[in-house]
Amino acid sequence: ETGVTQTPRHLVMGMTNKKSLKCEQHLGHNAMYWYKQSAKKPLELMFVYSLEERVENNSVPSRFSPECPNSSHLFLHLHTLQPEDSALYLCASSQETGPIGAFFGQGTRLTVV
Amino acid sequence: DQQVKQNSPSLSVQEGRISILNCDYTNSMFDYFLWYKKYPAEGPTFLISISSIKDKNEDGRFTVFLNKSAKHLSLHIVPSQPGDSAVYFCAASATNFGNEKLTFGTGTRLTIIP
Numbered sequence: 128e129t130g131v132t133q134t135p136r137h138l139v140m141g142m143t144n145k146k147s148l149k150c151e152q153h154l155g156h157n158a159m160y161w162y163k164q165s166a167k168k169p170l171e172l173m174f175v176y177s178l179e180e181r182v183e184n185n186s187v188p189s190r191f192s193p194e195c196p197n198s199s200h201l202f203l204h205l206h207t208l209q210p211e212d213s214a215l216y217l218c219a220s221s222q223e224t225g226p227i228g229a230f231f232g233q234g235t236r237l238t239v240v
Numbered sequence: 241d242q243q244v245k246q247n248s249p250s251l252s253v254q255e256g257r258i259s260i261l262n263c264d265y266t267n268s269m270f271d272y273f274l275w276y277k278k279y280p281a282e283g284p285t286f287l288i289s290i291s292s293i294k295d296k297n298e299d300g301r302f303t304v305f306l307n308k309s310a311k312h313l314s315l316h317i318v319p320s321q322p323g324d325s326a327v328y329f330c331a332a333s334a335t336n337f338g339n340e341k342l343t344f345g346t347g348t349r350l351t352i353i354p
Contacts, residue, residue, distance in 0.1 A: 169242065170329065170344035183341070217283050228274055229342060231283030
């Protein structure tokens with residue numbers, strides 16, 4: 128149990144679908160992140176939320192829309208995705224001050240068909 | 241342009257021997273380095289870290305060495321155990337007043353041979 132929970136674990140969606148990925152952290156952290164892991168590529172940071180405000184958007188296409196309603200929850204809303212968006216999407220959280228290091232969820236394996 | 245590089249995609253080591261995983265970085269602003277371990281179907285888990293004010297950090301069987309002049313760090317695992325078989329990611333950050341942002345390498349798959 129890492130303290131960061133992602134649902135669903137697997138998702139298959141068509142290019143015209145709308146779906147959402149959910150992340151919860153029970154560690155009392157005040158920063159949350161979405162990462163994308165594609166095959167044979169480094170983990171790519173997508174979005175950073177600090178104290179529920181988006182502080183970073185790493186040139187992510189608008190078909191990915193994050194939402195952070197409170198410090199414990201983070202969503203990634205997906206719409207009109209492309210097959211190349213198929214990847215493992217990882218949520219992470221950390222404490223802004225103090226020891227550095229992010230705790231990751233188990234990820235959502237997304238397949239776009 | 242990859243700022244954190246793990247040039248060995250895979251490594252096989254006999255059980256009981258030392259495993260050495262290497263990582264190079266290019267951004268001189270990086271001042272904190274972390275190693276993560278990832279099993280299949282799981283998210284990465286934090287393993288060990290080192291600040292740029294140190295050149296070595298040890299935690300049980302795991303030791304991380306940092307060579308700032310060479311912009312190189314390595315993770316030593318000794319003795320290696322079958323449960324150490326996983327993908328190891330090196331990550332680096334440049335701390336500032338606010339969020340740290342981790343930049344990851346592509347990972348090295350370590351296989352421990354019984």
